[in-house]
Amino acid sequence: AQSVAQPEDQVNVAEGNPLTVKCTYSVSGNPYLFWYVQYPNRGLQFLLKYITGDNLVKGSYGFEAEFNKSQTSFHLKKPSALVSDSALYFCAVKQQASNTGKLIFGQGTTLQVKP
Amino acid sequence: SAVISQKPSRDICQRGTSLTIQCQVDSQVTMMFWYRQQPGQSLTLIATANQGSEATYESGFVIDKFPISRPNLTFSTLTVSNMSPEDSSIYLCSVEIYAGQSTDTQYFGPGTRLTVL
Numbered sequence: 001a002q003s004v005a006q007p008e009d010q011v012n013v014a015e016g017n018p019l020t021v022k023c024t025y026s027v028s029g030n031p032y033l034f035w036y037v038q039y040p041n042r043g044l045q046f047l048l049k050y051i052t053g054d055n056l057v058k059g060s061y062g063f064e065a066e067f068n069k070s071q072t073s074f075h076l077k078k079p080s081a082l083v084s085d086s087a088l089y090f091c092a093v094k095q096q097a098s099n100t101g102k103l104i105f106g107q108g109t110t111l112q113v114k115p
Numbered sequence: 116s117a118v119i120s121q122k123p124s125r126d127i128c129q130r131g132t133s134l135t136i137q138c139q140v141d142s143q144v145t146m147m148f149w150y151r152q153q154p155g156q157s158l159t160l161i162a163t164a165n166q167g168s169e170a171t172y173e174s175g176f177v178i179d180k181f182p183i184s185r186p187n188l189t190f191s192t193l194t195v196s197n198m199s200p201e202d203s204s205i206y207l208c209s210v211e212i213y214a215g216q217s218t219d220t221q222y223f224g225p226g227t228r229l230t231v232l
């Protein structure tokens with residue numbers, strides 16, 4: 001069965017410091033991996049995805065993520081955090097061979113960036 | 116990407132009643148989905164809304180409770196029937212956009228926040 005784990009409920013960083021939000025996955029075959037962000041009282045916004053190719057993927061708002069096949073991880077990173085990055089972040093996976101479009105989401109990680 | 120709107124944005128309903136949520140997309144899309152996000156929880160797929168045919172439901176969700184319509188490629192509705200407080204959640208629709216060599220990216224609407232008293 002496919003699954004996604006986000007081991008940290010909350011990540012706290014100081015503004016200007018680098019941030020990492022962790023994600024590991026389990027899926028048979030090759031995965032499609034995604035990161036979404038949810039601001040309070042808002043829907044999910046797409047940040048970035050890994051489909052194939054370069055393991056380092058760059059996305060919106062200066063975020064990037066690194067696909068590591070051996071560790072089955074897809075951690076979200078940003079070199080310098082902003083207070084406005086404070087939000088709820090979701091990692092999601094889809095089986096590449098799937099024709100259903102179904103995304104499996106992690107439990108979410110709250111990022112708190114303090115001034 | 117796509118511009119996705121949902122109506123209503125929020126509602127407070129009495130138990131035993133039903134609420135229909137609308138999802139409108141600004142372009143034709145092949146795949147539309149409905150998700151539920153219970154308080155403090157992650158997203159769970161309810162069903163895939165199929166144009167011109169019955170929706171495909173995930174395990175634990177049934178058509179009698181969550182009837183879905185999709186009359187065309189830009190519009191879908193989700194009804195939450197015979198509501199109970201346990202149905203209090205955010206309901207989100209999403210669409211999958213293909214561009215070129217398969218992007219398989221889902222974009223989400225703003226959500227409908229439902230509270231059942």
